[in-house]
Amino acid sequence: MNAILTLCHFCEAHGPRSLFCTFTTDNDEHITEPSKASVQCTGCASLGPETVLKSTDDDGTIYCSRESVPSADVTSFLRQAAIRSITCEVNWSKDGGIVYFSEAQGHVLSFTFQLCDTRARGLKRWFSILVLMKDKMLLLNITPMLSEHMKNIAAELQKLAVAVFDEEQKICSQRALRLRTGRNDFGQSRSLVQLTGNKEIFKLLHSHFSWILKAGACVFSENLYTSQDLLKKISPIIPILESNSSVIESKAKYIPMRVLESMLSNNVFRVMLFCTLTGVNIQMQTNFRDPEEILISFRSLLPEFDSSAKHKKPNTDPCIISEIEHGNFISKWMQTLPVNCPTLMKKIEIAIKNEHFNEAVLRQHVLSLVLQWQGIAQAVKSTMKSSDNKTDSVKLKQILGVAQYDETLLKYWMDAFCK
Secondary structure, eight states, X not given: OOXXXXXXXXXXXXXXXXXXXXXXXXXXXXXXXXXOSOOOSGGGOSSOTTOOEEEEOTTSOEEEEESXXXXXXXXXXXXXXXXXXXXXXXXXXXXXXXEEOOTTTOEEEEXXXXXXXXXXXXXXXXXXXXXXXXXXXXXXXXXXXXXXXXXXXXXXXXXXXXXXXXXXXXXOOHHHHHHHHOOOOOOSOOOHHHXXXXXXXXXXXXXXXXXXXXXXXXXXXXXXXXXXXXXXXXXXXXXXXXXXXXXXXXXXXXXXXXXXXXXXXXXXXXXXXXXXXXXXXXXXXXXXXXXXXHHHHHHTTSTTOOTTOOOOOOSOOOEEEEEOGGGOEEEEOSSOOOSSOOHHHHHHHXXXXXXXXXXXXXXXXXXXXXXXXXXXXXXXXXXXXXXXXXXXXXXXXXXXXXOGGGHHHHHHHHHHHOO
C-alpha cells in the first residue's frame, strides 16, 4: 500500500512532532540515508538519525521505519499533520479516528489517544497515529480496517504505559506532590521507551505498521489505467452483462426490434412484447418466414435466455400469431392489452421511437433496462424470503418504483428467473 504511517506526540517544549515513520520503498538510499529531522529532546527521539528498521516481503517490497522520511516536503507536511491531529482534528470522544483531506499534499487518517505519564502536564501525554495517502478513495475505503488496527495499537501502548504509571505512583504520588508543593517544572518530555518500559517498543511498532501497510494492499489494490484501458472498461467489445445474466447469446441471430415492429405491425408487436415480458405462451403460424427466428428475437428480452430452455409460464390463454396474405400478421388472444402496460414495456417502446438511437445503441439500452428489472425482481424476491413482514416488500417496491401494473411482469420474473 502506497502510504506513510507515522506516530506523533505532543512535546511540552517543542509542540506536536512526528516521532516514527514507516513506509514502503524500493530505493536502497532510503535505508542508508540518515534522517534529516533535527531531534531536540529525548521526548522527540525514537530510533535516532542513523538507525533504520527494515523488513522485506516475499514479493520484494521493503518496509522501512525511521525517525523521519527522506523527503523534506513530506516531512514538512507530516509536521503540519501532527499539529492538526493533536490540536484541532480531534474526535469528540478524545480517543478516536478522523479523516481530513489536502488535495495538494495528501489525505490523512488520524487516530488520537493519550498515554499516562507521571511527569506530564495533567499526568497524560497526547499521541496520534497518522496514515498519509495520496489516493482519497482508497483511504476512505480502508478507513474502517485501518481505524480498527490503529485502535488496537493505541490500546497496547496505553496498557504498557498504565503499568509503568502505576509503579511510579506507588513510589511517589505525583498528584499529591504537585498539590502540596505547587511544582510546575515538568522538565523534558520522556521518550516512548521510558513511558512504556519496553526497550523494543519501536521494533514492535515497526512490525505493526508494516503489517497494516501489507494488509491494506491485500484488501484493496491500486491500478493505473490508460485512457484506452478505461474506454475498454466502459465500452467493451463484448456485452457488459455477465454470461449467466445476459439476455441473448452472442452467436444467436435475432431480428432488430424496429424491423420486427415494421414487419408485424405496431398492434401485433405490442401484443407479442407484452406476452413475452409477462410470460404468456406465444404460438406462431407462418407461411413464408421461420417462426422460431421471430420468437427468439422476442425471448432475447428475457433474463438468462437460452433457446433450449423451457421457462415457467403462467396459466393463461395462449396468444396465437398468424400470418395471412401479403405477409401481414394478426393476433388471436382471449385477453386484451391493459390500459397501463408494465414500466419496462413502456421504456422499450420509448427507446424504439427514439431516433437518436441506432440499432446497436438501442440494443444495449434495452439490455440494460432488462437487467435493471431483473435486479428489481431479485431484490423483491430476496426480501420476501428473508422477511415475514409483508410491509417490507411493499415498501421496497415503492422505493424501486414498482407500480400495480408491473405486478404481472414482476411475479413471472421472480418465479422464472430469480433464485
